[in-house]
Amino acid sequence: MDRTSKNTRLGRRAFLAGAAAAATFTILKPALVRGTEANSKIALGLIGCGGRGSWIADLFVKNGGYQLVSCGDYFADRAQGVGKKHKLDAANCHAGLSNYKKVLADKVDAVAIIDPPYFRPAQAAAAVQAGKHVFAAKPIAVDVPGCTTIEAAGKQATGKKLVFLVDFQTRTNAFYREAVKRAQNGDIGRLVNGTSNCCYPFIFGKDLPADAEGRLRKWGMDKVLSGDIIVEQNIHTLDVDTWIIDAAPLAAVGTGGRKCRKGDDVIFDYFNLVFEYPDGVAVSFHSRQFGAGPDGINNVMFGTQGAIETHYEGAVRIHGKAPYPGGSTGNIYEDGAVANIATFADSIKAGKVDNATVPPSVRSNLTSILGRIAAYTGKKVTWDEMIKANEKLIRNLDGAKD
Amino acid sequence: MNQRQRVFRVGIAGILAGAALLACGCKRDVPKTPPPTMAATAPASGPASVTGAGATMPAHPGAGATMVNSVGMKFLYVPPGEFRMGSDPAEPGRHDDETAHDVKITRGFWIAATEVTQAQWQKVMGLNRAEPKGENLPASRLSWPQAVEFCQKLSQAEGRTYRLPTEAQWEYACRSGAAEPYSGGKLEEVAWHMDNSGEAPHEVAGKKPNAWGLHDMHGNAAEWCRDLYQRDLGPAQAVDPAGPGEGNARVVRGGSWGHFARACRSAARASFNPAYPLDRIGLRVIIEPKSPNPSSNP
Numbered sequence: 270m271d272r273t274s275k276n277t278r279l280g281r282r283a284f285l286a287g288a289a290a291a292a293t294f295t296i297l298k299p300a301l302v303r304g305t306e307a308n309s310k311i312a313l314g315l316i317g318c319g320g321r322g323s324w325i326a327d328l329f330v331k332n333g334g335y336q337l338v339s340c341g342d343y344f345a346d347r348a349q350g351v352g353k354k355h356k357l358d359a360a361n362c363h364a365g366l367s368n369y370k371k372v373l374a375d376k377v378d379a380v381a382i383i384d385p386p387y388f389r390p391a392q393a394a395a396a397v398q399a400g401k402h403v404f405a406a407k408p409i410a411v412d413v414p415g416c417t418t419i420e421a422a423g424k425q426a427t428g429k430k431l432v433f434l435v436d437f438q439t440r441t442n443a444f445y446r447e448a449v450k451r452a453q454n455g456d457i458g459r460l461v462n463g464t465s466n467c468c469y470p471f472i473f474g475k476d477l478p479a480d481a482e483g484r485l486r487k488w489g490m491d492k493v494l495s496g497d498i499i500v501e502q503n504i505h506t507l508d509v510d511t512w513i514i515d516a517a518p519l520a521a522v523g524t525g526g527r528k529c530r531k532g533d534d535v536i537f538d539y540f541n542l543v544f545e546y547p548d549g550v551a552v553s554f555h556s557r558q559f560g561a562g563p564d565g566i567n568n569v570m571f572g573t574q575g576a577i578e579t580h581y582e583g584a585v586r587i588h589g590k591a592p593y594p595g596g597s598t599g600n601i602y603e604d605g606a607v608a609n610i611a612t613f614a615d616s617i618k619a620g621k622v623d624n625a626t627v628p629p630s631v632r633s634n635l636t637s638i639l640g641r642i643a644a645y646t647g648k649k650v651t652w653d654e655m656i657k658a659n660e661k662l663i664r665n666l667d668g669a670k671d
Numbered sequence: 672m673n674q675r676q677r678v679f680r681v682g683i684a685g686i687l688a689g690a691a692l693l694a695c696g697c698k699r700d701v702p703k704t705p706p707p708t709m710a711a712t713a714p715a716s717g718p719a720s721v722t723g724a725g726a727t728m729p730a731h732p733g734a735g736a737t738m739v740n741s742v743g744m745k746f747l748y749v750p751p752g753e754f755r756m757g758s759d760p761a762e763p764g765r766h767d768d769e770t771a772h773d774v775k776i777t778r779g780f781w782i783a784a785t786e787v788t789q790a791q792w793q794k795v796m797g798l799n800r801a802e803p804k805g806e807n808l809p810a811s812r813l814s815w816p817q818a819v820e821f822c823q824k825l826s827q828a829e830g831r832t833y834r835l836p837t838e839a840q841w842e843y844a845c846r847s848g849a850a851e852p853y854s855g856g857k858l859e860e861v862a863w864h865m866d867n868s869g870e871a872p873h874e875v876a877g878k879k880p881n882a883w884g885l886h887d888m889h890g891n892a893a894e895w896c897r898d899l900y901q902r903d904l905g906p907a908q909a910v911d912p913a914g915p916g917e918g919n920a921r922v923v924r925g926g927s928w929g930h931f932a933r934a935c936r937s938a939a940r941a942s943f944n945p946a947y948p949l950d951r952i953g954l955r956v957i958i959e960p961k962s963p964n965p966s967s968n969p
Binding site: 456574 | 760767768902929933934939941943949950951
């Protein structure tokens with residue numbers, strides 16, 4: 270039986286979703302006729318067509334294993350922009366707050382969720398419910414209930430033989446992976462303390478419009494829609510902390526605030542916190558999103574016999590009695606996304622639905638939320654208190670179109 | 672059949688095969704001229720085999736057959752067989768370079784019952800850089816090329832082929848039929864690791880051996896293997912895998928007194944720059960038979 274006839278017999282959707290795909294799915298070469306080529310690819314819907322959404326759509330297409338067939342964004346101009354670039358039918362370019370429901374109703378096998386973090390839990394849960402594979406940008410939620418929703422959606426996906434991948438770029442890098450593995454094995458001895466930093470200039474500007482549509486367009490400035498910089502961006506470094514320590518923090522204490530931006534609904538300019546981990550391990554965390562350099566995401570964790578040092582798009586190494594020279598990680602921002610896009614396709618083809626990226630993503634997301642609560646309240650907050658409080662963030666979007 | 676049953680079955684099958692080889696006890700295969708300074712013994716409950724210093728090798732080596740070489744290293748015969756290499760995704764402490772897959776070992780080999788001691792290293796190499804010092808402490812602070820040199824010197828002295836084990840041979844011997852993360856008993860019974868070692872090496876064979884009589888496969892000194900390291904363990908079904916042809920790091924197995932328990936699991940893989948002589952890495956050697964016939968002498 271040739272590939273084409275097998276595809277036809279099984280039915281393309283069942284072919285992509287079922288365990289049978291593991292042994293038989295093959296991405297056909299572009300040289301083959303267009304109809305056959307299209308049938309061999311994963312039909313992808315893009316939810317969120319802003320800066321990163323339109324950028325990552327290109328990477329999905331470049332991978333060769335996907336065909337972008339649908340897209341959605343609150344703003345029609347953004348959805349239409351992606352649709353025009355990728356030659357989608359206008360009927361498959363959706364707008365409004367419920368754009369994701371329309372994307373899910375299109376003939377898609379998988380969705381990439383790149384909308385503002387505030388919306389991601391509901392969108393991911395709906396996608397899994399609809400039987401779609403999910404590729405989700407980080408962070409996956411802005412609050413504890415959102416993390417709980419993602420955790421459940423990941424498990425549900427596994428039960429439905431669906432892939433759910435969270436796109437953390439650092440975890441794909443060979444130097445990070447090897448260095449973290451060695452630290453976890455004991456090559457730097459017992460962990461003692463560490464520092465982690467995430468510093469950048471203004472990314473989303475200084476001002477937040479008052480109206481709903483204005484906020485949706487500048488969602489990165491809204492502390493609820495984005496989760497604030499500690500959840501939306503600083504999670505990169507906090508994820509590395511929890512990865513190295515392989516545990517969630519017990520508590521956090523510290524501060525944060527605004528010197529450059531103004532307004533209660535606006536994101537903080539900075540956070541300074543201490544996270545307390547099991548076995549008395551302490552991590553000093555510092556972030557900034559204003560001004561000028563030195564910039565970067567970096568972590569240093571000291572052990573009794575050495576230290577692990579990591580720099581996003583820089584050097585990763587281990588110092589001490591069992592050194593590891595590592596190397597420079599290169600363009601993780603793009604290389605990591607490319608790697609995750611490839612892994613997503615491979616996992617779908619192979620029926621690999623352990624969805625191993627979900628639990629550590631939930632853990633680091635909650636860690637970021639813990640730090641935010643501690644900074645907002647100015648009090649020491651324990652993990653258990655945060656979980657018990659189960660605070661849900663709500664942004665009034667009256668005036669926005671459905 | 673689940674993984675545990677499968678590995679167990681393979682292990683038992685291997686032992687039975689080895690026992691059968693021993694049971695036939697064909698003296699005609701004993702070489703006329705015994706290798707110099709090699710002593711051989713049979714397991715107490717096993718079939719007859721020649722014993723005593725300077726005597727012949729076991730006629731038909733099988734599981735449980737033992738011998739002692741010129742520097743006092745005790746070797747045990749590991750018969751050919753199949754096993755499940757790597758770990759299940761649910762195994763606590765695993766890393767993602769341990770993809771479980773079936774491996775076939777087509778040739779039996781002799782493997783040292785313990786890590787090479789400092790006294791044995793001193794006899795062969797004429798020096799000992801390990802710290803702390805102790806005759807029965809594992810040799811350490813030795814690079815991968817020095818470990819290979821140790822094998823070469825022993826080979827030249829005895830006319831046999833001493834080598835570092837491939838990581839497949841190492842894990843096959845370590846598991847000795849067990850699918851569990853630690854073979855031979857509970858972790859504390861079989862391993863010196865960071866949380867029970869006082870963060871220092873201990874005399875070899877201070878812990879229980881595994882089912883095939885091998886000590887300290889988990890912990891004490893980590894052990895250089897022959898292979899270059901690559902994250903991907905290879906095809907779903909591999910025959911005598913020996914690692915990639917290119918790479919920068921050499922595989923190290925077993926974890927050490929300075930590693931956490933997770934690094935001492937049967938499936939745990941580590942890699943280090945071969946030029947680094949580290950205080951936690953030593954070696955265990957094997958003797959490969961000259962002939963693919965497992966009944967031939969090494």
